[in-house]
Amino acid sequence: MAATAIQFKTNYAVSSKIEPFYKGGKVQINKDGTYMFCTCGTKVNVIDIGTGKVTKSIEQEDQEDITCFSVSPDDEILVTSSRALLLKQWDWKEKMCTRTWKAIHTSPVASMAFDSTSTLLATGGCDSTIKIWDVIKQYCTHNLKGSSGIVHLVEFHPDISRLQLFSSSMDYKVRLWNLNTSKCIVVLDAHYSAVTSLAFTSDGNTLVSSGRDKICTVWDLKTYKSQRTVPVYEFVGYNDEVLDVKFLGPTDTHIVVATNSPQLKVFELATLNCQILYGHTDTVLALDVFKQGTKFASCSKDKTIRIWKMNKETGEVNCVAQGLGHAHGVGIISCSRLKEGFIVSGSQDCTLKLWALTKSLRANSSEKITEPEVLRADLTEKVHDKDINSVVVSPNDKLIATGSQDKTAKLWSASDFSLVGVFRGHNRGIWSVQFSPMDQILATSSADGTVKLWGLQDFNCLKTFEGHDASVLKTIFVSRGTQLLTSGSDGLLKLWTIKTNECVITLDAHENKVWGLHCNKKDDLVVTGxxxxxxxxxxxxxxxxxxxxQAKQEEQILKHQELSNLLHEKKYVKALGLAISLDQPQTVLTVIKAILGESNGQERLESTMLKLRQDQKESVLKFCIMWNTNSKNCHEAQSIVQILLRNEAPEQLLQYNGIKAAVEGLIPYTERHFQRVNRLFQASMFLDYMWQNMRLTEKSSDSDMQAEEMELESFFPMDKAANGAKKAVIAPTHDCIQ
Known part of the structure; x- marks a missing residue:
């Protein structure tokens, strides 16, 4: 395998995200069916039904949990209630609170609803009372008493002329109130659990009620009798704690998720449509998918394992087999890699079990299985002294590795569970084991914050990766076994290059323990939960x-060439504009120096600067701060500042983006440059003074020599002897002056 054929990964970016947008409570759809409203803690989320994405979040300023909400039928008003016993009226489209008032209830409001005219609002409280508010005139019109316990549902009859209100409370009964008399006129009793919603037919004569007993009851409002019942289906919006997640499907079009629940969820990535898989009776702890992607296995606290199969055409998933035999909860599971031959599971009872798949399970028949097959373990072995945290089958299906809370990892033969070797070296429990897809290497990650690579021949530690500040929960090989991707209990992911032991990048998007980590078949997507x-x-x-x-570098080269051409052609305005667009201070400085190098450089620079846009001037001013820190470039910086101060009004300069920081950055170095120039000026004045003194002294010496010559001539005749004597007298005097 040539090293040059491998492209090391350098970064991952979030492609999509499935976040909790609903934590139970009321769900409401607006009048034209484009948006859905639901509560999530301190927020009401507004979800675009077409895309399934949260478009707005209306959040309480006091960070109090929202207990309920209601949107008016005309889509104009949203009212929320909080545990602080306050009602807030919102313009939800602008996310602005327009009014706040006290709920009067003595305990939090549990339900509310508008009437069909959007003028009346009913609130049901945990204090067993119902209050009706005139939203326009802003006062309470009714106080209805007689409910049993928390009033968790209120609904006006759509025909406002009837003046009727329906409610449900803790006794699972639906009450009908006459608002003319403020009395309960009838009680509808058919549910065996809390009633969750009410709906009316268009003629207003039929009512449908749904409850947590998973049934809908149809009522005739003329006779107030139950007519029939229909099933109720669950809504998926909250994943709770994600314990494991895997890609699913022949081309990884789906993901299967274990969410601290007995039910599994299968999401189609293109649409985020969700299937809920029922079968386990306690929390599902782990998942694994066979290589073909159409079958996967799950294990649970209910002491069982299950095998599930996806229909390639419809994407529907069904349970095809169930494995029984563990004495305690099953915490980890792994499927065979080479063929769909067997499954290995590890339990809190410290045993490892191998389950062979029957021919019918290995077959790729598209027929729906009505009753899951029952599997029995072919091999069982106690493999550790403490909980088994991880198990994985080797790429050739011949070996099995386990990692335990007892700080060791072990290698087993898949044929008979005979011990092949033990890996010792971690200081705390091992959370994950993983075989390299290319080499005879095992990776282990531990609660001691390290990841280790081990040789399968001698069981020695080959490398240790240190960098996580918390437990390393999962490890997978990527880039054809040349890199590792790890997840920690601090929510961080780290990408490592094995050859250099280098942590290439740390990805921070989760806020807590990352238990789920899986790569798709193409090795270009990773899913985390x-x-x-x-x-x-x-x-x-x-x-x-x-x-x-590369495109950026090519663009830079082209722009630099263009800049060189513009400077050569002395098109300084375009040259300076292009240099500014490159966002390279040194390049802009080069252009300015070229302009100042002209015979009338200062004038050219001024005319060029005045032709720039304000944002371009702002950029040049920002560069001036940097240039001004260096005495070599301060002349250019001061020239720019001078031009701006001379041609821009103070009011206009104050509109510049970052003008305050620019002034604060320019002043200290400008003062320093001014002091330096002053010192240079003083030094030059001293030199000039010395030079003038020297010139005066030289002139004075010449005058004295002429006077001496005249005086000597009056005593000596003008012959050779006299001239010699004259020179003998004058020469020493001149030397002294020199």
Whole structure:
């Protein structure tokens, strides 16, 4: 395998995210069916039904949990109630609170609803009372008493002329109130659990009630009798703690998620449509998918394992087999890699079990199985002294590795569970074991914050990766076994290059333990799931970023060539504009120096600067701060500042983006340059003074020599002897002056 054929990954970016947008409570759809409203803690989320994405979040300023809400039928008003016993009226489209008033209830409001005219609002409280408010005139019109316990549902009859209100409370009964008399006129009794919603037919003569008993009851409002019942289906909006997540499907079009619940969820990535899989009776703890992607296995606290099969055409998933035999909860599971031959599971009872798949299970028949097959373990062995935290089958299906809370990892033969070797070296329990897809290497990650690579021949530690500040919960090989991707209990993901032991990048998007980590078949997507209820699809953006960087470099080269041409042609305005667009201070400085190098450089620079846009002037001013810190470039910086101060009004300069920071950055160095110039000026004045003194002294000496010559001539005749004597007298005097 040539090393040059491998493209190391450098980065992952969030491709999509499945976040909790609903934590139970009321759900309402607006009048034209484009938006859905639901509560999530301190927020009411507004979801675009077409895309399934949260478009707005209306959040309480006091950070109090929202207990209920209602949107008016005309789509104009949203009212929320909080545990602080306050009602807030919102313009939800602008996310603005327009009014706040006290609920009068003695305990939090549990339900509310508008009438069909959007003028009356009913609130049901935990204090067993119902109050009706005139939203326009802003006062309470009714106080209805007689409910049993918390009033968790109120609904006006759509025909306002009837003046009727329906409610339901803790006794599972639906009460009908006459608002003319403020009395309960009838009680509808058919549900065996809390009633969750009410709906009316268009003629107003039929009522449908749904409850947590998973049935809908149809009522005739003329006779107040139950007519029939229909099934109720669950709504998926909250994932709780994500314990495991895997890609699913022949081309990884789906993901299957274990969410601290007996039910599994299968999401179609393109649409986020969700299937809920029933079968386990206690929390599902782990998942694994066979290589073909159409079958997967799950294990649970209910001491069982299950095998599930996806229909390739419809995407429907059904349970095809169930394995019984563990004495305690089953915490980890792994499927065979080479063929769909067997499954290995590890339990809190410290035993490892191998389950062979029957021929019917291995067959790729598309027929729906009505009753799951019952599997019995073919091999059982106690393999550790403490909980088994991880198990994985080797790529050739011949070996099985286990990691335990007892700080060791062990290697087993898949044929008979005979011990092959033990890996010792971690200081705390091992959370994950993983075989390399290319080499005879095992990776282990531990609560001691390290990841280790082990040789399968001698069981020695080959490398240790240190960098996580918390337990490393999951490890997978990527880039054909040349890199590792790890997840920690602090919510961080780290990408490592094995050859250099280098942590290439740290990805921070989760807020808590990342238990789920899986790569797709193409090795270009990674899915993670954490206890923060978030599921994130990560995309390998190495090639994209590399292409972008190359394109950027090519663009820079072209722009620099263009800049050189513009300078050569002395098109200074375009040259300076292009240099500014490159966002390279040194390049802009080069252009300015070229302009100042002209015979009338200062004038040219001024005319060029005045032709720039304000945002371009702001950029040049920002660069001046940097240039001004260096005495070599301060002349250019001061020239720019001078031009701006001379040609821009103070009011206009104050509109510049970052003008305060620019002034604060320019003043200290400008003062320093001014002091330096003053010192140079003083030094030059001293030199001039010395030079003038020297010139005066020289002139004075010449005058004295002429006077001496005249005086000597009066005593000596003008012959050779006299001239010699004259020179003998004058010469020493001149030397002294020199």
């Amino acid at each position: 954490a206890t923060d209820s978030c599921i994130i699809i990560w995309k390998d953006v190495t090639e994209i970023e590399l292409a972008e960087e």
